[in-house]
Amino acid sequence: MISIVVWAGSRWLIVAFPLFMVILMFRAWPGRPWYRGLSERKRKGLSRLPLIAYGLLLGLMLLGAAMAVQTDGSQAALNLMVTWVMHSIYASGFEPEEFALERMRGRLSRAVHLRVFALWCGITGVAWLAWWAMSGGDARYRIFLSGATLTIALGGIAASLKVYTRFRKLCTALNRQSQRLLRSLEELWNASSDEERLKLGQAARRSWDDLHELLVTKVDTGFDIPGVFVLPEDAIEELKQAVMAAIDAAPGEEAVLQRAANRLFVIQAACRGRVDAMT
Incomplete structure (x- = not known):
């Protein structure tokens, strides 16, 4: 043997x-x-x-x-x-x-x-x-x-x-940016006018852009070939659709907002215990 x-x-x-x-x-x-x-x-x-x-x-x-x-x-x-x-x-x-x-x-x-x-x-x-x-x-x-x-x-x-x-910096950034996106969605849904909703919707999209940059980052290395991405393309696209649906949803469609928020909560849970604001 x-x-x-x-x-x-x-x-x-x-x-x-x-x-x-x-x-x-x-x-x-x-x-x-x-x-x-x-x-x-x-x-x-x-x-x-x-x-x-x-x-x-x-x-x-x-x-x-x-x-x-x-x-x-x-x-x-x-x-x-x-x-x-x-x-x-x-x-x-x-x-x-x-x-x-x-x-x-x-x-x-x-x-x-x-x-x-x-x-x-x-x-x-x-x-x-x-x-x-x-x-x-x-x-x-x-x-x-x-x-x-x-x-x-x-x-x-x-x-x-x-x-x-690098790992702790990435987890800190993921937690921070997902929280910012959550806050942007909350502010958007609490907007009192169409003009305010338009402005806050654009801010939410910019928050998503920042989070997207982190999701396509490799966890363990900065090189092209070796390394593992934070999330694969299909998972990122699914998350993007949920976030965009929450941004574009009409008032009263709380289920759409909750669906996006739940996915962002998963990202925060994945980073729990790994956040270091001093890095």
């Missing part, structure tokens, strides 16, 4: 590629009529499969690294580095897109914690490989290797702190 796990970990592409193709198939399910005919509970369960599969893939890579420690230190280090690369490439593709607003709190947590976890897998792999390569070399070079390892570790700590700082 151990040899099988080590073999699978050392040949990660054999496992990752077909699994990634299965995930692509999962992502196509929401467009199928049979999928839409399922109950909400079943659809929620099925939409978790890509994330579960990704967790299994990460676990396989780490288990392969652990099993290879005693037999091949270079392979263990390679597994850890590949885990970092794999997360940078695949992370956003495995995050469920259905019910994304309801799952927003977990989505934000996974994005930031897995980013830091993968970062340290890469750092550990690089340091481990360097020490393994020097294990039979001149001991005089080990002092330089120790200094390089310490430098890399300090860089990893700085990068981790930067990721978490």
Whole structure:
């Protein structure tokens, strides 16, 4: 059993590629009529499969690294580095897109914690490989290797702190802007004249524009390819329709306002405990 796990970990592409193709198939399910005919509970369960599969893939890579420690230190280090690369490439593709607003709190947590976890897998792999390569070399070079390892570790700590700082800034901005949009909607609905409603409606739309900028921001990185968006496009579009309907609704249609407000409350709940006004 151990040899099988080590073999699978050392040949990660054999496992990752077909699994990634299965995930692509999962992502196509929401467009199928049979999928839409399922109950909400079943659809929620099925939409978790890509994330579960990704967790299994990460676990396989780490288990392969652990099993290879005693037999091949270079392979263990390679597994850890590949885990970092794999997360940078695949992370956003495995995050469920259905019910994304309801799952927003977990989505934000996974994005930031897995980013830091993968970062340290890469750092550990690089340091481990360097020490393994020097294990039979001149001991005089080990002092330089120790200094390089310490430098890399300090860089990893700085990068981790930067990721978490970005996370708290983003949560603070999301909470603040969703609250501003709620206040704009309340003021709009309490307007006493058509002229005032027009003015407040324009202000509400500007508040939505500001919130939209945050929703299309990546949680864990500012780069183009790696990283997870706060919400996927479909969830943002659904939220936009609810907000615009509340802005354009006639007086007395409280249900329309409540529908938009409930979605904004979900965003605030996702950020609860993560707000830091001092960042």
